[in-house]
Amino acid sequence: MKSCLVVDDSRVIRKVARRILEDLDFEIEEAADGLEALQACRKAMPDAILLDWQMPVMSGIDFLRTLRNEQGGERPVVVFCTTENDVERISEAIKAGADEYIMKPFDGDILHSKFAEAGLI
Amino acid sequence: MLTEAQFALIARQAKRRVGLALKPDRLAVVDARLAPLARREGCACAGELVQATQERSDDLLWDAIVDALVDPSTHFFRDRAAWRALAERAIPDILRGRAPNARLRIWSAGCATGQEPFSLAILMDELREEGQGATTEIVATDVSARLLDKATAGIFSQFEVQRGLSVRRMIARFERIGEMWRVMDRVRAAVRFEAHNLMSEPAAMGPFDLILCRNVLCGMDDEDRKATLERLAGALAEDGMLMLGAGEHAVDVTDAFSRTGEDGLFLRNAYWRRAA
Structure with a gap:
């Protein structure tokens, strides 16, 4: 069973994502901001990370840049999941090391499609 | 809901026009699919829509009915x-x-x-x-x-x-x-x-x-x-x-x-x- 860390400051979004990803056979951990996510990764590196951009304490993009410089931090497949939909922002995320990118709002079909594109399914 | 006779009429038109074979168990689905078109045409339901075709001299309404039954589902790089x-x-x-x-x-x-x-x-x-x-x-x-x-x-x-x-x-x-x-x-x-x-x-x-x-x-x-x-x-x-x-x-x-x-x-x- 693959593991996925769901990082979003909205409890509702985390719950929705958890339900969809559990159906896709992922084991879910949750974090409410980038710093919590970093702490979770230092404890146990997940296979996949579903990552919001705008969060208090530490943003998704700052978390991703930090993660990619950590020991083993290149391994998780990172899928952004955010309301940011500017092409410049998307390019910035890819440059920072994101593997896939979901523009909110999303549903099960999109999550499934994007996880497949990222080679997670 | 469409009557069986109305459904049979639709099925005949769908087969003749685009080769779409509608089995009898699709009656409810066809009825629902035609509801938006029926509303646009000022009909209360799909059955009235079929009745309206009898009063038209041209085939345009049948075109629209069959068009509404064609499955539009697709996505990029499907399968x-x-x-x-x-x-x-x-x-x-x-x-x-x-x-x-x-x-x-x-x-x-x-x-x-x-x-x-x-x-x-x-x-x-x-x-x-x-x-x-x-x-x-x-x-x-x-x-x-x-x-x-x-x-x-x-x-x-x-x-x-x-x-x-x-x-x-x-x-x-x-x-x-x-x-x-x-x-x-x-x-x-x-x-x-x-x-x-x-x-x-x-x-x-x-x-x-x-x-x-x-x-x-x-x-x-x-x-x-x-x-x-x-x-x-x-x-x-x-x-x-x-x-x-x-x-x-x-x-x-x-x-x-x-x-x-x-x-x-x-x-x-x-x-x-x-x-x-």
């Missing part, structure tokens, strides 16, 4: 295995049999809202960038003017553009316009859209090197499926290939095609000739 078979088997096989600067002709038959022909254009563009493609002309047809209008515009919602497209493909081939995404001119220019009913002869369009006709034949009865397959074979080059939807077959009702070993991918038999 990943099929696209792998196209990129790794069908297109290289066809190119091997062609002169180095030959122009490839591909037909997306039943293209709905355009995701399939645009996926083809993107794939051929990518293959060319890797130095193994060819100049390609893509002809995309559908029987539904409603679907073809949307396809021709090449503008997709954020939801549509995230189904089947990787983010890299999306930002390389689409530009954002407000909340919508428009396929870039270079991709758009590779596709020519035309109205065509698969029940009629594709005479002037062929010959093609490759035809994609996916998830269309599954709605037909065996008689129409055989006739349509043979019309498609007639529009293929002698060594042309046909891609059907996953699980769809071309060899059970006609001897125009052979299996390739790839699911849904068939080779036209060079010796095959249509019965006069």
